[in-house]
Amino acid sequence: MRDTMEILRTENIVKYFGEFKALDGVSISVNKGDVTLIIGPNGSGKSTLINVITGFLKADEGRVYFENKDITNKEPAELYHYGIVRTFQTPQPLKEMTVLENLLIGEINPGESPLNSLFYKKWIPKEEEMVEKAFKILEFLKLSHLYDRKAGELSGGQMKLVEIGRALMTNPKMIVMDEPIAGVAPGLAHDIFNHVLELKAKGITFLIIEHRLDIVLNYIDHLYVMFNGQIIAEGRGEEEIKNVLSDPKVVEIYIGE
Numbered sequence: 001m002r003d004t005m006e007i008l009r010t011e012n013i014v015k016y017f018g019e020f021k022a023l024d025g026v027s028i029s030v031n032k033g034d035v036t037l038i039i040g041p042n043g044s045g046k047s048t049l050i051n052v053i054t055g056f057l058k059a060d061e062g063r064v065y066f067e068n069k070d071i072t073n074k075e076p077a078e079l080y081h082y083g084i085v086r087t088f089q090t091p092q093p094l095k096e097m098t099v100l101e102n103l104l105i106g107e108i109n110p111g112e113s114p115l116n117s118l119f120y121k122k123w124i125p126k127e128e129e130m131v132e133k134a135f136k137i138l139e140f141l142k143l144s145h146l147y148d149r150k151a152g153e154l155s156g157g158q159m160k161l162v163e164i165g166r167a168l169m170t171n172p173k174m175i176v177m178d179e180p181i182a183g184v185a186p187g188l189a190h191d192i193f194n195h196v197l198e199l200k201a202k203g204i205t206f207l208i209i210e211h212r213l214d215i216v217l218n219y220i221d222h223l224y225v226m227f228n229g230q231i232i233a234e235g236r237g238e239e240e241i242k243n244v245l246s247d248p249k250v251v252e253i254y255i256g257e
Ligand SMILES: Nc1ncnc2c1ncn2[C@@H]1O[C@H](COP(=O)(O)OP(=O)(O)OP(=O)(O)O)[C@@H](O)[C@H]1O
Pocket: 017, 020, 022, 040, 041, 042, 043, 044, 045, 046, 047, 048, 049
């Protein structure tokens, strides 16, 4: 019997780019309501793994299960129906749009890259309901006073919150984030993770890649370390995470960078 707390599981994921094996048998398990962090040096395969999990890349071998359903190689737009969403850096055209419009776009074409949503200006019929939902999310993120500002005028940290807001428009069970605090000032970076903790308290699961360990380690439940397309260490809970970080294998790859 599998742990009933498990929400996501990958089994022996293999991904090639040409001859190059970017993922070499990756198996991870993510518990419901946890904040799970994947770390590893540049090029170790972290982004490739989350792209496979969220349907932006196809696995060559292995399976991905979400709530015990096989979701291997499903399209991002389909994964939205399962409750999986990935945050994206706000692309240039969305920076020209208001904060409110950025959230509405999250709902119009859920699961896809937000840029694709620009071609689907269909929000008019459901507008009122969606705007109400968007404002609730903006209030939660403490961004409602900025609703009519162009996203591009916001600070880096506020823009990251908008990215989370777009994801929340889809009522996700799990949010996958690639470097949610990259380039964000420390104060706002902690704000972002405090929002993550509030959402976690509401039962949302997080799978995160982040390099800024000094900040992110304060907020996580579970840690995986990747190197050369493989998981080389794993720990859940404070004690195990401490052991992972002092594991000579892990120390060596960071010093070797
Ligand atoms: N589309 C692609 N085509 C060819 N090679 C790729 C492609 N995407 C990634 N790679 C290669 O696969 C390896 C893993 O890349 P990936 O981006 O997953 O690493 P990462 O751990 O996320 O690194 P970083 O921390 O720098 O983002 C790297 O060697 C990279 O050059």
